Amino acid sequence: MNITPTEAADALRDIDATAQRSREFKSYRIAAPYFFLWGAIWIIGYGATGLSPRYGVVWLPLTVVGMAASAYIGWRSRTQVGRGRSAAAKAYGQRMWMMFIAFAVFIAATYAILPPHDVNQMNAFPALLTGMTYAIAGIWSSRRYLWLGAAIIAATMLGFVYLAPWFAFWMAAVGGGGLILTGFWMRNA
């Protein structure tokens, strides 16, 4: 069997493209449970805020529960699956934690510099930030995150502009529900 330089170059390109696709699909499957979790948290958090802005304080315990549950998901992934998969899950879990901290600091700093004037602004900003984060992740790596980020930003703006009286409920249904649907989409990748 003789392989020409052109065939070798084509084969190496195929190898790189397929390996990239394989890693991408794997990252989707690892991410799926986090989407289920945070989708549920958005439904509860935005739903409570929609009932009364006073219930907005529920976000604090929800965030703590979400972080603890995220840590548990990462730990479970490491203990239930093979050694190599666990390394990927561990890395994913560590990035999630760093992302939470960066989110919290950025949101607190932004609210300090540019205080929101009403509850809808306060509700919209974290969702827009989440959408932007996914969009950037999608631009640099996995394309599904770009669509997700674009959908979150579009849904948030649509609700903020046209459905102001029901904005929190809109975010609970479309934002939270959308994250859960994304979890199914990722899990089936």
Place this chain on the structure above:
Amino acid sequence: MEPDEIIHQSVRLKIMSALNALADLEAIDFTRLKVIAGATDGNLGAHIATLENAGYVKIDKDFVGKKPRTRITMTKDGRKAFARHVAYLRDVLDSAGST
């Protein structure tokens, strides 16, 4: 250095590339591998059987609830053979570049 004729076939090269991107002993579902490799059920099954006969992959079949599931894992020999084949391909390119 010689090419690995079993691995070099287009679909088998994709199967091995997809498996090599996973960690040691990590399995992948048949259905996911089918999407990644862009193959049909029958085509993928035949090529996986060839790789299994060569000792490059291991096939495990079980049930999730009532649904049958086929999972494929790359063996240590498979990983070594794939690394040798990739080294061969790079060598071909390097040799062409140096002449």
